[in-house]
Amino acid sequence: MSAGLIIAIVVAAVLLGVGAGYWLPPHGRRVGREAPVPVRRILLPFTGPEISRRAFEAAVRLAKAENATIMPALLATVPRTLPLDSPLPAQCGYAMPLLEAIEQRAEAQGVAVDSRIAQGRTYRDALRRLLDEESFDRIIVSASGQRRNGLSAEDIEWLLERVPAEVLILRPAPDDTRRISAAGVAGHF
Amino acid sequence: MSSEAGSSRVPTELHAALPPPTVASNRGHHRVFLGMAAGVGKTYRMLLEGHTEQDAGRDVVIGLLETHGRADTAQLAEGLRSIPRRQVTYRDATLEEMDLPAILERVPELCLIDELAHTNAPGVEHAKRYEDVDEVLAAGIDVLSTLNVQHLESLNDQVAELTGVRVRETIPDDVLGRADEIVMIDLTPEALIERLRAGKVYPTERIGPALNNFFRIENLAALREVALRQVAEEVGHKRLITERVGSREESMAAEAPQAVSERLLAIVEPHPESQRLVRRAWRSAQRLGGELDLLWVRPPAERLSDDQERSLGALRRLASVLGANLIVEESDDLPAAVADVARRQRTTYILMGASPPARGIGRLRTPLPQRLMERLPGVDVRIVANRAQRDDGTK
Numbered sequence: 040m041s042a043g044l045i046i047a048i049v050v051a052a053v054l055l056g057v058g059a060g061y062w063l064p065p066h067g068r069r070v071g072r073e074a075p076v077p078v079r080r081i082l083l084p085f086t087g088p089e090i091s092r093r094a095f096e097a098a099v100r101l102a103k104a105e106n107a108t109i110m111p112a113l114l115a116t117v118p119r120t121l122p123l124d125s126p127l128p129a130q131c132g133y134a135m136p137l138l139e140a141i142e143q144r145a146e147a148q149g150v151a152v153d154s155r156i157a158q159g160r161t162y163r164d165a166l167r168r169l170l171d172e173e174s175f176d177r178i179i180v181s182a183s184g185q186r187r188n189g190l191s192a193e194d195i196e197w198l199l200e201r202v203p204a205e206v207l208i209l210r211p212a213p214d215d216t217r218r219i220s221a222a223g224v225a226g227h228f
Numbered sequence: 229m230s231s232e233a234g235s236s237r238v239p240t241e242l243h244a245a246l247p248p249p250t251v252a253s254n255r256g257h258h259r260v261f262l263g264m265a266a267g268v269g270k271t272y273r274m275l276l277e278g279h280t281e282q283d284a285g286r287d288v289v290i291g292l293l294e295t296h297g298r299a300d301t302a303q304l305a306e307g308l309r310s311i312p313r314r315q316v317t318y319r320d321a322t323l324e325e326m327d328l329p330a331i332l333e334r335v336p337e338l339c340l341i342d343e344l345a346h347t348n349a350p351g352v353e354h355a356k357r358y359e360d361v362d363e364v365l366a367a368g369i370d371v372l373s374t375l376n377v378q379h380l381e382s383l384n385d386q387v388a389e390l391t392g393v394r395v396r397e398t399i400p401d402d403v404l405g406r407a408d409e410i411v412m413i414d415l416t417p418e419a420l421i422e423r424l425r426a427g428k429v430y431p432t433e434r435i436g437p438a439l440n441n442f443f444r445i446e447n448l449a450a451l452r453e454v455a456l457r458q459v460a461e462e463v464g465h466k467r468l469i470t471e472r473v474g475s476r477e478e479s480m481a482a483e484a485p486q487a488v489s490e491r492l493l494a495i496v497e498p499h500p501e502s503q504r505l506v507r508r509a510w511r512s513a514q515r516l517g518g519e520l521d522l523l524w525v526r527p528p529a530e531r532l533s534d535d536q537e538r539s540l541g542a543l544r545r546l547a548s549v550l551g552a553n554l555i556v557e558e559s560d561d562l563p564a565a566v567a568d569v570a571r572r573q574r575t576t577y578i579l580m581g582a583s584p585p586a587r588g589i590g591r592l593r594t595p596l597p598q599r600l601m602e603r604l605p606g607v608d609v610r611i612v613a614n615r616a617q618r619d620d621g622t623k
Contacts, residue, residue: 108500115549118392126551128386129450135507135550142504153500156545173538 079107080153082175082204083141086114086162086190088133091181092217094209095141098179101207102150110175111141112155114165123158136221143224163194170202179207256365259409260344261374262459264451265443266296267429268415270374271342275304277372278340282308289336291364291371292326292357294343297431308340316349323349328360331369338370345379345397358403377455380404385551390450393442404458412459417448490518493575494552495566497524498532498540501581505612506543509579510550512610520552521573525565528558563596567603577608 083090083098090111098109113134115127134156142152155173159165178198180190190198199206259277261270271294282288290310295301311334314327325348331339341364346357354360361371378387381398388394404410415423423429424443494509496502506522513520522543532540547554555573559565570578578600586593594602597609 113549118389120392120394121388124548125389126385127389127549128551129389131510131550135510139504139507151500153539153542154503154546155542156549158545158549172541 079105079176080174081105081107081109082155082169082178083109083111084114084157084166084169084178084180084190085111085137088137089218089220090137090141091209092219094179094181095144095219097207097209099145099148099150101177101179102145103148105176107176108151108153109141109145110153110155111138112157112166112169113138114162114169115156115158116161116165117158119160123160127158133221136224137219140219140221140223144219162190163197166190166194166198167201175202175204177205177207178202179209181209254368256368257370257409258361258365258407259370259372259411260404260407261372261411261413262404262455263374263376263413264415264455265376265378265420265448267420267423268413270376270413271295271301272304273411273413274340274342274372274374275301275308278308278338279304281338287337289331289334289339291331291339291341292343293340296429298428300428316351318349318351325349325352326357326360328353328363331364332367335367336369338372339364341371341373344373344375344403345399347397356399358399362403375399375404377451377458380458383454383458386454387451390454391442391447410459412455414452414456417445417452420448421445490516490576491521491574492516492518492577492579493521493523493566493570493573495525495562495578495580496522496543496554498536498543500539500542502539502543503546505579505581506546506550506552508612510552512577512579513552516577518576520550521569521575522547522552522554523566523569524554524556525562526556526558527560563599563603566600570600570604570607575604575607577610578604579610579612582611582613 081098081102083094101107102109113130115130115134117123117125117127138154142154145152155169157165157169159168180195180198182190182192182195195206195208261274263270275290275293278288278290288308290305290308292313293301293305293310295305311327311330313324314330316323316325326341341357341361344358344361348355348357348360354363361373364371377383378391378393378395379398380401382401384395384398420429421439421443424435424438427435429435430438490513492509492513494505496505509520509522512518524540524543544554546552555569557565557569566578569575580597583596586595597611600609601607
């Protein structure tokens with residue numbers, strides 16, 4: 040058999056393979072090139088120097104089940120005497136280590152994290168501005184009368200009326216004393 | 229001495245002092261009494277020290293005293309010689325200011341000058357009182373002065389955020405940094421509020437508004453923390469200077485040009501992982517007392533995806549609350565762009581995330597940190613790791 044014939048057979052086989060690959064269903068499209076499913080986004084807003092461990096664990100469980108990204112968001116309040124985009128060193132002083140702690144814990148469990156900062160005149164105003172700019176699939180909040188530990192009852196009522204996302208409200212539990220704070224940061228921060 | 233001095237609520241003091249200067253200087257010695265707010269007892273303490281010095285035989289005068297109508301303070305000023313204020317006319321109004329020429333002419337050994345951050349009326353020698361003090365010190369006169377921590381320029385944003393009150397009269401931090409001694413006059417917020425309620429700080433008509441606005445426990449606690457930190461930082465800073473000039477070799481090293489202050493540059497991308505880098509860079513900037521810049525080198529004509537747009541927005545907001553500057557440079561040469569910005573911004577530290585392992589022909593290329601160090605000698609380059617991935621042997 041001549042070399043030319045061998046080359047012709049190889050070329051024909053390659054062309055046949057390429058053609059079959061194109062014409063076999065799904066026509067002209069490979070399964071791997073399907074449009075990616077948008078990643079679901081779970082918002083975990085907080086207002087103080089710590090968050091409820093229960094809320095965090097709920098967010099992680101849901102994120103794992105739904106292949107979602109957790110989005111912890113600091114709701115920062117800006118005094119009315121200052122411009123809304125003013126630096127907030129005092130609030131950042133506790134929020135940055137807390138964001139670091141949340142990120143470390145979530146990533147250690149294989150969950151992606153994408154943090155946010157929302158500034159407003161009140162916690163609700165900050166949350167409203169964040170929700171105006173971005174959409175979320177779920178929002179997890181801890182119901183608490185104490186603002187340091189979460190949003191107030193009025194804020195949650197407003198949230199339920201206002202937001203086109205699933206809102207998961209964690210009822211206050213007497214044994215819900217575990218918190219994640221800046222002290223949970225691994226290593227020197 | 230008033231009964232207050234013997235009570236359990238006498239302000240405590242923390243002292244930040246330089247050791248005696250090794251080189252004789254004709255410049256006066258400057259001691260600043262620093263407090264978290266009005267009413268903690270800075271002026272009172274200054275007057276007490278004035279009496280002590282006078283009793284020791286020194287020539288002491290009051291250059292300027294603001295009693296704010298406090299009887300205890302006015303009573304304590306008795307027995308100390310005082311240089312009368314001068315009248316300054318400005319826009320048909322007559323104002324009273326410290327008489328700097330009279331002090332310089334009188335040449336006392338020690339001059340007591342209240343309220344270092346005060347802004348002078350137009351038409352006198354200097355715009356600010358701390359400039360007057362500088363001239364008094366330059367004439368070889370020792371000065372005792374007072375200052376509230378919220379007047380420090382670098383703390384202005386922080387104090388405004390904590391208290392909602394923007395202080396207009398500020399002084400450069402350098403003024404405090406150059407002082408020979410800083411004495412922190414400390415009082416618990418509860419004790420200060422009790423003093424306020426007892427009418428020892430403001431007249432009756434001002435007590436109510438003060439309690440409802442500035443003089444709240446949470447404000448005062450935050451300001452107290454700021455003031456204590458400030459003094460602690462001054463102590464640390466001065467200790468470092470003292471150690472640096474301790475030996476001849478170190479003294480020579482100290483003469484080498486030093487950066488005025490640290491400035492950090494974090495190289496970011498519109499990606500969620502950059503936020504970790506920014507947080508760490510901010511923390512480092514805080515510890516070093518430096519400014520923070522964020523740099524994104526955007527490839528020319530690059531179109532951002534929706535996710536990148538969102539990440540960029542998040543980075544902008546993060547930069548805003550942290551008080552950092554986000555710089556966007558368009559270039560397809562990352563090391564060159566970073567080097568240009570670092571030179572322009574006088575960067576002393578560069579922080580960057582860890583690059584993914586190089587593959588294929590990329591292994592032959594010099595890594596980015598090394599290329600930056602070659603282009604920017606004298607600038608530290610730090611690679612920020614993901615702590616969540618650290619294997620510390622406990623897992």
